[in-house]
Amino acid sequence: MSKTRVALVGAGFIADIHAESYHRFVPDAEVVAVYSRTESHARAFAERHGIPHWSTALDESVARDDYDVADICLPNHLHARMTIAAASAGKHVILEKPLCLTLDEADAMIAACKANNRKLMYAEELCFAPKYERVRQLVREGAIGSIYYMRQCEKHSGPHSDWFYDLDRSGGGALMDMGCHGFAWFRWMLGPEARPLTVYSTMQAGLIHPTRTRCEENALSIVEFQGGAVGIVENSWAKLGGMEDRVEVCGTGGVVYADLFMGNSALTYSEKGYGYAMEKAGSTQGWTFTTFEEAFNQGYPQELRHFIACVRDDTEPVTTGEDGRTVLEMLNAAYHSARIGQKVALPFRPTVSKPIDLWLGP
Amino acid sequence: MSKTRVALVGAGFIADIHAESYHRFVPDAEVVAVYSRTESHARAFAERHGIPHWSTALDESVARDDYDVADICLPNHLHARMTIAAASAGKHVILEKPLCLTLDEADAMIAACKANNRKLMYAEELCFAPKYERVRQLVREGAIGSIYYMRQCEKHSGPHSDWFYDLDRSGGGALMDMGCHGFAWFRWMLGPEARPLTVYSTMQAGLIHPTRTRCEENALSIVEFQGGAVGIVENSWAKLGGMEDRVEVCGTGGVVYADLFMGNSALTYSEKGYGYAMEKAGSTQGWTFTTFEEAFNQGYPQELRHFIACVRDDTEPVTTGEDGRTVLEMLNAAYHSARIGQKVALPFRPTVSKPIDLWLGP
Amino acid sequence: MSKTRVALVGAGFIADIHAESYHRFVPDAEVVAVYSRTESHARAFAERHGIPHWSTALDESVARDDYDVADICLPNHLHARMTIAAASAGKHVILEKPLCLTLDEADAMIAACKANNRKLMYAEELCFAPKYERVRQLVREGAIGSIYYMRQCEKHSGPHSDWFYDLDRSGGGALMDMGCHGFAWFRWMLGPEARPLTVYSTMQAGLIHPTRTRCEENALSIVEFQGGAVGIVENSWAKLGGMEDRVEVCGTGGVVYADLFMGNSALTYSEKGYGYAMEKAGSTQGWTFTTFEEAFNQGYPQELRHFIACVRDDTEPVTTGEDGRTVLEMLNAAYHSARIGQKVALPFRPTVSKPIDLWLGP
Amino acid sequence: MSKTRVALVGAGFIADIHAESYHRFVPDAEVVAVYSRTESHARAFAERHGIPHWSTALDESVARDDYDVADICLPNHLHARMTIAAASAGKHVILEKPLCLTLDEADAMIAACKANNRKLMYAEELCFAPKYERVRQLVREGAIGSIYYMRQCEKHSGPHSDWFYDLDRSGGGALMDMGCHGFAWFRWMLGPEARPLTVYSTMQAGLIHPTRTRCEENALSIVEFQGGAVGIVENSWAKLGGMEDRVEVCGTGGVVYADLFMGNSALTYSEKGYGYAMEKAGSTQGWTFTTFEEAFNQGYPQELRHFIACVRDDTEPVTTGEDGRTVLEMLNAAYHSARIGQKVALPFRPTVSKPIDLWLGP
DSSP states (O other): OOOOEEEOOOOHHHHHHHHHHHHHTTTEEEEEEESSSSSSHHHHHHHHHHHHHHHOOHHHHOOOOOOOOEEEEOOOHHHHHHHHHHHHHHHHEEESSSSSSSSHHHHHHHHHHHHTTOOOEOOOOOOOOHHHHHHHHHHTTTTTTTTTEEEEEEEOOOSSSSSGHHHHHHSSIIIIIIHHHHHHHHHHHHHHSSEEEEEEEEEEESSTTTTOOOOOOOEEEEETTTSSSSEEEEEESSSOOOEEEEEEEEEEEEEEESSSSSSGGGGEEESSSOOOOOOOOOOOOOOEEEEOOOOHHHHHHEEEEEHHHHHHHHHHOSSSSHHHHHHHHHHHHHHHHHHHHHHHEOOOOOOOOSTTTTHHHO | OOEEEEEEOOHHHHHHHHHHHHHOOOOTTTEEEESSSHHHHHHHHHHHHHOSEEEEEHHHHOOOOOHHHHHHHOOOHHHHHHHHHHHHHHEEEEEEEOOOHHHHHHHHHHHHHTTTTTOOEEOOOOGOOOHHHHHHHHHHHTTSSSSSEEEEEOOOOOOOOOOGGGHHSSSSIIIIIHHHHHHHHHHHOTTSSOOEEEEEEEEESSSOOTTOOSEEEEEEEEEEESOOEEEEEEEEEEEOSSSSEEEEEEEETEEEEEESSSGGGGEESSSSOOOOOTOOOOOEEEEEEEOOOOHHTTHHHHHHHHHHHHHHHTTOSSSSSHHHHHHHHHHHHHHHHHTBBEEEESSSOOSSSSHHHHOOOO | OOOOOEEEESSSHHHHHHHHHHHOOOTEEEEEEEEOHHHHHHHHHHHHHHSSSSSOOOOHHOOSSSSSSEEEEEOGGGGHHHHHHHHHOOEEEEEEOOOOOOOOOOHHHHHHHHTTTTEEEEEEEGGTHHHHHHHHHHHHTTTTOOEEEEEEEEEEEOSGGGGGOHHHHHHSSSIIIIIIIHHHHHHHOOTTTTTTEEEEEEEESSOTTTTTTTSSSEEEEEEETSSSSSSEEEEEEEEOOOOOOEEEEEEETEEEEEESGGOOOEEEESSSSOSSSSSSSOOOEEEEEEEESHHHHHTTHHHHHHHHHHHTTTOOOBHHHHHHHHHHHHHHHHHHHHHTOOEEEESSSOOOSTTTTHHHOH | OOEEEEEEEEOOOOHHHHHHHHHHHHEEEEEEEESSSSSHHHHHHHHOOOOOOOOHHHHHHTOOSSOOOOEOOGGGOOOOOOOOHHHTOOEEEEEEEEOOOOOHHHHHHHHHHTTTTTOOEOGGGTTOOOOHHHHHHHHHHTTTOOOOEEEEEESSSOSGGGGOOOHHHHHSIIIIIHHHHHHHHHHHHHHSSSSSEEEEEEEESSSTTTTTOOOOOEEEEEEEEESOOEEEEEEEOOOOOEEEEEEEEEEEEEEEEEEEEEOOOOEESSSSSSSSSSOOOOOOOOEEEOOOSHHHHHHHHHHHHHHHHHHTTTTTOSBBBBHHHHOOOOOOHHHHHHHHHHHESEEEOOOOOOHHHOOOOO
16 A cells, blocks of 8 residues: 655644654655745755655645645634645545634635535544653553643743744644643643533743733643542743653543653763753753653644545544534633633634734724 | 840740740840649640749749740730730840741830830740841842742641630641741841831631531732832641742742751651651651751850840841731731732731731621 | 564563563564563563563574574673574574673674674664764864763662673672673773773672672772773672763763653652652552653663664664673773773783683683 | 850861751760861861860860860871860860771871770761761561662762872872762661671773872772672762762662762752752852752751760760771772782781872872
């Protein structure tokens, strides 16, 4: 059986991780094309990863018939348009988080994929991160009884790309960027029967990027689930010292703690410094937590491999457009909550054009 | 100069820690009497610690003139009565947390000590825990810039004594018992200019003590402070595996993490188990985190030494009745918030007879 | 290009890891046969891993022409015979550690592979463990200056299979079993120019398996290298609490610490226990260090993938029969040293029939 | 009962720690005088610690009758002379490690104290470090069965004072300076019945202080004890990144790990740095391990308090001159071993004038 052909739509930080992950860990797929709106990015990316075709023509690209899967790694505001175009052109779609900017867009994306009988995977890598999956399995096994509390933190000192800081393209700040991970992961841990009931959030802006963005730089969000469990998500673009991604789970029969970055690292002291310690780490002089196989430990290869298998075997991805839509609804509720100082009940269907408007006002 | 004479009022878990702390680390004090409502407790305590006098007559005790300081380690509902009685009889008072059950009580206690020109110390040991004090000093030094986020967790599997679970005597559960630590510590970290503005809380009951108490067993509470900092306090009576007391502080120039129990421990694997690993630890077979000098590491000796010095030098304690009152106000706001699902603004002066009524209804 | 066909020769603990590693991470290989001297093992193994052919006829197996690579996972005393047979029959050979029992065997194995123009890989997975490889790369980058000290520990409570404890089949105990890892890894870290000059070792027996074996259960071995670096290897079959594999490296410009098991784990407290925490862990009640992707983190898939690539591309493996031979020479020197209480200079060519005879006497 | 009067003989790094420890934790003692050969040191020290008398007349000082205890914190080559002078003048002596430079000196010191009926304490603070004492107690309790292996590391980037690097005044390098801790601590852990039988050592010089000293900068030393236990001591003056002091203990029923510095610290990331992280730490920018109560955690106050109690109660210290003598004998054996490449049996009585001569030649 021949390889499944993938086009990477986007050539930024996360597209690099996807390309590397396909290459090293997804033997049934081959990346045949890369698209970027910036010619130099597209060309350099194609060269770096040995991809035969590159182009800046995002919209026309979907008309080509030389690939099967569109892997969309674009800024958030382009997610809906590209997903719908790709699905309409008969491509399966795997899409980086968050799903899109509005619930209307979400519904249209899901409908387009359904109408064209194409698969839509919402790429939540935390559902594939092997350490977190180990945690989930032992919880499923009953190791810690019934979950009543979860915490998921994802914090760093701010994204590399400009578009994250531009609320029209991103739709929001640290919560929009990373809160989606925690919200999705809680649902993955609790299973589908545990609907999110309410969301409360508090947000802070102007911490270390005051001139660069009006977006929230730090957010604490509490979710209450049917069945009684509570989850707290902590997200920051103002946390110095490198990437933080960790979880705590408390149950009636025990607890589990897991840390994806510091918790998998070698501990290094270097007088003169070295090339790279971890994502968003600053200086490498002095003590650093040196990570390894970051993409693997975060679950990217496993996620992509899963989707390629879904496409080849015609099965449903474990994280679908509907999951992405629910997460987006929770994000909206969080922004609204941060404005009104109250927890917000779900379902919640605001009419704003991007989530952060619910906090800042349109 | 002769030693300052202390009477321990109470003979439970925390009184034991105080007695040991005076003995080993406060050479200017001597414990001359112990009071407990239960005769066997009082007698055994006096024998265990070599205290010359013991009695069950709590109220009469304050009339005796053979001591200078009443160190009150009683259940919460007795705090106000005993403090007022002791101060009126000319004793200086140091009082275990929380201050009392109502703001009226708090005001009366503060007034009684003022009227009698007696010192009242609110014994918040986290303001003296040496690792946390190290953290505070380096923050003061500017090591991490301006604080925008703090987290303090205190969690275990539930207190030893029955009265904690009886909401009429305790006034509340895990938050009342331990949330006071985080609330006080945030204020200590930020300094007096940073008034608490709002409190939000979410609570859970019936987790692992469903037949023993209606009190909250798990609580997450978010405090917003003047100046923009946010603190989250996490408290649990349902966290298995031993005591947890840790903090995270994020500032615009860095972060600090500190852990008082696991973070000071030796790591032990014992096939057959041994006597004691840490407060509220379960079995000592398998892996355990073996703590040492728990009282010292939590700040009890330093706290008591500070108060004895205040009495001897006629200076003000760093944590006063007013501090305890503010913390109590925050606790009240947290319970009310948990009921209404909104953050509650301070000042907040409810008229209930105990904080948990604001959540459960009277 | 079709897949490279592999026969697993052996069906024990390590063969399981190899089979899983090929299946999940080495797409260019397929395991087509498994051999074990025990019929039930061979059959069950084949079923478990979906391998089409199984047999108990180890020696005849090499005459079959339906595979290209013999992956030898047998007890140590069978390594030489099977390697020579396989190479003579035209198979490439990858061989689990240690290389064999005597230097004569080693020379014959290397010669047989050379004579038949077959590749021989000495499967030292620590040279592929991704965390250790990260350490090696940063050392190569100059992060910690010149290495002057290394420590590598591999310790657990003893192997599962009986043959390890039988010195005629194993050739030695904890050092023979696991000291080979440290010796090989030091050479990998320092590079080929740093020849091992001397070995000193001290050994202990009768610790927790006194009735099961006369082999050493604990060994400390110090190696001096040309250029001045020193390495210490610590190995144990008497270390309770699960697998330990960790390294420390000190250089003139810094240090690195890395831990493959505890240092990659989630930390779990389980009242009732659960299925599996890590290799050789005991009970899973109480606190445990829950590992994930153990084979990947130890480097097995990467090692096998490397050898398959060597076979397909006709390149030399990074760890060859010669490397295994040098490690065996160091093991011999260690046993001799433990007997005489002196460091033993290399080259060292004893005439015993197995290394442990140098310590215990033949 | 009046306070016991102490004279500090020496005004360097360790004398500062002693002075602070007496002041904060030893209420029964008062430091009444300080002696230093350097006038400015003596004066500044006295001012810093509020000590009423200072002087540069070391030898004359012992004739004064205004103190009871001489606490000797001088360079190693002065230990014997000052101890003998102080004891002869009727002072009790507590002496910083190592005991002295030769076994003849040791015997004379012990004899002088005996003859004058004065107490001599060998100040090994690791026997009082509270975390290590906790470890010792649980081992005594049987938590880990019979000890068969111990490891103690003390490593940093080199002492502050010049005399350490001058082998005539120090008698040796990293091993002389810090190996004494491990040797003493092993004996403390195993109890008096476990005599040290042999010592093996390997040493390295010229690592990061090649122009400053000929002393060994890194040493690994293995001790075999009667009863079969083995201990390894690792010492370095070439370990960057701050002080390391940690232990591992393996028994037939379990293991314990303890770390006095990193293992008691807060973890800090500071962009701009701060004043002090830990002993011998370098820059405080980036990640650091921030220690607290270093003297207390290393056992200095407890050690001094113990000796003052011994003096007041006329009891024997737990670590005596004889203990210091045995450690010195082990140090001698280690240096000799490093020269000859063999383990050296005890008793061992060389005739050199300082231990390092056994390695370097006189």
